[in-house]
Amino acid sequence: MPVERVRRRIPEATVARLPIYLRILGERASEEVECISSEGLAELAGVNAAKVRKDLSYLGSYGTRGVGYEVAFLVYQIRRELGLTHDWPVVIVGAGNLGQALAGYNGFGERGFPVAGIVDIEPAKVGSVIGGVRVRHIDDLPQIVQSRRVSIGVVATPPTSAQDAAERLVRAGVTSILNFAPVVLAVPRGISVRKVDLAVELQILSYYEQRRVGVGLQAVGSNDSTRGASA
Amino acid sequence: MPVERVRRRIPEATVARLPIYLRILGERASEEVECISSEGLAELAGVNAAKVRKDLSYLGSYGTRGVGYEVAFLVYQIRRELGLTHDWPVVIVGAGNLGQALAGYNGFGERGFPVAGIVDIEPAKVGSVIGGVRVRHIDDLPQIVQSRRVSIGVVATPPTSAQDAAERLVRAGVTSILNFAPVVLAVPRGISVRKVDLAVELQILSYYEQRRVGVGLQAVGSNDSTRGASA
DNA sequence: CGCGCTTTGTGAACGTGTGCACAACTGCAT
């Protein structure tokens, strides 16, 4: 087996698009499409073909000129690059409205992110079962993280508790956090954080909606997921 | 009253940060803080102070040198720029797991995005009440959109129905869509779409997690919401 | 085998976003 050479850094913007390509390719693969051109993939992903080629070129030269990319091989390469060759169990903090919806959602597990546990600070919430996972007390967090080798945590608590939840996750050993609470989390260097903030999304839509005065405006920005994981 | 002059275009990246500033300022305002410096706001927002100043400069010169920005006035200006001077009712398509969590969430209404309605295609779901809103049949969508003057729609259906849901929304008169389904929506020119895709977020975290080999990597990207509203 | 068709991979130009550094300005003290 050859030595795994040091991987070149992949631009943030590209990393955010690879999952999109991956999903599209996955759908094609199940339809027994063997090959796809950058043009075809670009169409399906809603981006420019040159962008697709440049993105894929960061993985290596896996295309065949005059033909395109072999779907199955490309899927393998993207998965490898994104670190999706093994599962990443996640732990959810906060078993409220949102935490329950997340825990009950199968899409996570299917994509390699099984819910290893869900915890809450409220004794009344502890014990109930959501999506096959029993809600446990937040004091069990370190135990869950360590025994299940969890490195990704999801914050689904009210905003006022989000910083506390994040600190507990970090103390328990988690190194990546997906934050649903509308607050800016302070975390130690080396911890990645990504934020999903619905109010922000709506307010951005509001901005463009408001400007929609008479003229049907075109192309107000791209549609990618360019948002860093801070550290 | 002076003529409202044609507003200059605000960079995408700035538009994505304004809601963050707005939330922070809102919290300060309720603590009776009258003035804030770009440095202070930057700290709370987790960004660079120069960036804050440049962002705010797009709104106009509303700061006072040597002093800072008057919180209440700045809140007003940002709200005006984002089009938050009036409510934007939203309609949710898909009353499943996620749709219910969204409808039951008060945070939307509080921030000026009241749920004007929630619809589903499944007769069994119609009639139940979630968060004070009765689920209606999707055929009522045009009526809801028109009578409540809705311009923002939320897609919370399974991926296979998402394109259908989007088309119904557009036909009903909606011009902005927030899409939770993991698919790329095709919409006519002039329709803004933003996407929230949890699997993508997790996969991006996975990428950085996987690279976390030995060296505690620093600063892997920013933490903003730079994602366009396509058209 | 050579030729034409197709599609990749990438250099280069352009556009957007970031952050430094500093002049311009404010307010206050003396």
Added chain:
DNA sequence: ATGCAGTTGTGCACACGTTCACAAAGCGCG
């Protein structure tokens, strides 16, 4: 008045991201 400490607003340089355009390369066919 004048000076000084503090803070904004912005020109500039650089980094990052996007798109074009085209040479290089594979494929199939005669």
